[in-house]
Amino acid sequence: MIKTLEEHLKGIDNELAGLILKISELANIISSELPYRRGKADTKNVFGEVQLVIDKWADQFLIDEFKKSNLVKAVVSEEQPDIVKLNKDGIFNVTLDPLDGSSNIESNNLVGTIIGIYKKDLPCQGKHQIAAMYILYGPVTTLVYAAENGVHEFLYTSKGFVLREENIRIPEPGKLYGIGGLRKDWLPPFRKYIEGLEEDGYKLRYGGAFVGDFNQILHYGGIFAYPALATKPGGKLRLFAEANPMSFIAEKMGGASTNGSMSILEIKPESISQRVPIYIGNKGLVEKLEKTLI
Ligand code: F6P
Numbered sequence: 001m002i003k004t005l006e007e008h009l010k011g012i013d014n015e016l017a018g019l020i021l022k023i024s025e026l027a028n029i030i031s032s033e034l035p036y037r038r039g040k041a042d043t044k045n046v047f048g049e050v051q052l053v054i055d056k057w058a059d060q061f062l063i064d065e066f067k068k069s070n071l072v073k074a075v076v077s078e079e080q081p082d083i084v085k086l087n088k089d090g091i092f093n094v095t096l097d098p099l100d101g102s103s104n105i106e107s108n109n110l111v112g113t114i115i116g117i118y119k120k121d122l123p124c125q126g127k128h129q130i131a132a133m134y135i136l137y138g139p140v141t142t143l144v145y146a147a148e149n150g151v152h153e154f155l156y157t158s159k160g161f162v163l164r165e166e167n168i169r170i171p172e173p174g175k176l177y178g179i180g181g182l183r184k185d186w187l188p189p190f191r192k193y194i195e196g197l198e199e200d201g202y203k204l205r206y207g208g209a210f211v212g213d214f215n216q217i218l219h220y221g222g223i224f225a226y227p228a229l230a231t232k233p234g235g236k237l238r239l240f241a242e243a244n245p246m247s248f249i250a251e252k253m254g255g256a257s258t259n260g261s262m263s264i265l266e267i268k269p270e271s272i273s274q275r276v277p278i279y280i281g282n283k284g285l286v287e288k289l290e291k292t293l294i
């Protein structure tokens with residue numbers, strides 16, 4: 001029997017269900033704009049990255065819609081330098097990567113939207129998330145949400161989002177690894193660890209969008225990293241917009257995340273714009289890596 005996202009969400013808190021459903025509708029609109037809003041904008045984000053027209057549009061679109069919905073108190077977005085306060089009486093604080101992997105737009109590879117949901121005021125530790133989700137604009141648009149009831153995946157069809165798999169657990173043993181940054185810049189203990197994985201038969205798959213690279217770990221198991229690099233000791237990915245939501249999902253499905261010494265979800269933030277090295281996937285692989293890096 002087909003179960004829609006809306007039906008599935010009856011199992012969780014009403015207001016949270018309303019927010020997740022709203023985000024699923026907004027994501028479909030973002031997806032439908034991908035063929036039209038193309039090219040570069042004349043601006044850079046707070047991280048010094050050139051913004052695309054679609055990055056800026058998706059960011060403003062989500063913020064405007066959240067303002068209208070009254071559910072959202074404040075937003076932390078990869079595309080905004082400061083916390084954006086929306087509704088005094090809102091219930092949730094939301095983190096946004098409105099269009100993750102936007103450098104894949106030109107080549108028509110995977111992109112997506114990553115969301116973290118909190119009740120506590122931001123900035124706070126990622127462990128205070130009450131839910132996290134991503135929408136992957138792939139050959140099929142898929143949505144994964146994680147909340148107190150587990151991790152679940154939906155496919156977008158003519159009947160809307162329908163359940164593909166519920167209570168997802170990360171497959172053991174894993175099969176894949178995907179690592180960002182230049183291999184020559186990986187730190188020696190990390191390089192040695194990856195060589196060990198290669199000898200054990202793990203296969204490289206790297207697509208250049210965190211949302212897609214994480215999604216394959218969810219389905220096949222293994223490890224994804226955007227590690228500390230000799231040239232970028234702090235890594236590349238953003239703690240709030242990217243690392244925290246995916247770490248929440250990974251840990252909820254029995255996997256693990258680390259910055260090299262502690263779970264990403266335990267990091268006490270210093271700024272809403274901080275970056276973090278991230279290693280995420282099967283628990284055994286992440287724990288072994290942590291021991292290698294210490
Ligand atoms: O948002 C940053 C991002 O596009 C991630 O989606 C991805 O994991 C990473 O950057 C890719 O970086 P690189 O181009 O260095 O492989």
Ligand code: MN
Nearest residue numbers: 097100101242
């Ligand atoms: Mn991103």
